[in-house]
Amino acid sequence: MTDTTMPAAHDVALAPTTLGTYSARTRFFVAFLLSVFVGLIVGAGALYAFDRNYTGRILPGVSVGGIDLAGLSPDEATARLESSFASFREGRAVLTSGDVDMVIDYADVNRRADIAGLVTEAMAVGRSGTTVERIILDARTAIRGVNIVPRVLFDKARLARHVHALAARFNVSPQSASVSLTEQGFVVAEGAAGKTADHVAATEALTAALARVDAPSEVRVALELTAIEPAITTAEATAARAAADLVALDVAIVEGKETWTIPAATVRSWVTFTKNRDGTYEPTVDPAKLEAHLGAVAKEIDHKAQNASFKLSGAKITGVNASRNGRSLDVPLTAARVNELLTARAAGRVVAQVAPKLSVTPPSLTTE
Secondary structure, three states, X not given: OOOOOOOOXXXXXXXXXXXXXXXXXXXXXXHHHHHHHHHHHHHHHHHHHHHHHOOOOXXXXXXXXXXXXXXOOHHHHHHHHHHHOHHHHOOEEEEEXXXXXXXXXXXXXXXXXXXXXXXXXXXXXXXXXXXXXXXXXXXXXXXXXXXXXXXXXXXXXHHHHHHHHHHHOOOXXXXXXXXXXXXXXXXXXXXXXXXXXXXXXXXXXXXXXXXXXXXXXXXXXXXXXXXEOOOOOHHHHHHXXXXXXXXXXXXXXXXXXXXXXXXXXXXXXXXXXXXXXXXXXXXXXXXXXXXXXXXXXXXXXXXXXXXXEEEEEOOEEEEEEOOXXXXXXXXXXXXXXXXXXXXXXXXXXXXXXXXXXXXXXXXOOOOO
């Protein structure tokens, strides 16, 4: 009779084998985790020690313009960059105009590398974030490297002043033409064009060139010159003189059979030359001088009224002395007529005489 309470032979063999397998796997997994954990601790410690080892120094892999600064202190990095970029101070900018060269040395505008800024930037690489973030950045910097692009500094205001001062040597003020009165008549003094140097464009070109890291030891920029027309050109003055010659002729004041002549020389003395608001340069007549001269002419024209009277021979009336109207020259109105005549001449019309404006006074006793 079989005892059913006893386990089967294969059941008895399975139990210890299964337990042994599970224990081995667990031990392996735990050992693996421990090794990873220990590796992380060791690696983190090594990276932390690496980070601490470069406190106050530039991390490995950091360079400026290809110049390795790994492990250098700020002072050491400054000295290396100053030596490497010393050429930034060596050179010159040349302004040219024709065959004239004007030199501005780089040293005159304090051209240099931005040493302080570059060292500060190099020191900051891998220094931001938490400790863990810095450790990761340190490793990445050491493996991949960080190359900082150099920068150039110079005194832009001083450069602008130098260019302005040099360009000013070429500035020439224009000289206006003019017409003056001499004993021989009206004479033209010729005008001359001026010129100005464009210091703004030259400054902008040099500023852009000197800001380049790869600027050559000599930068040449042509100074552009612009001609400046005078306010009154020789052609305008010549035309004004021609018009004045037409104006300055004898003027005849005619009343009936009487004529009073204003000589050309007198008319010429009234003429001045002015530039009008519309830009034209032309002769003008001084109204005060014109009226002053007509005041003198009025003395020849004016006379009082004369009453009629009897001609006597003893006690006998033999005839009548005729009466005569009095007259006086209206100087302002006559001056206006003369001025109109002169204006017409300047426009090219040939006008020789003008009628005076007279005020007539009848006698108290007329011939009638």
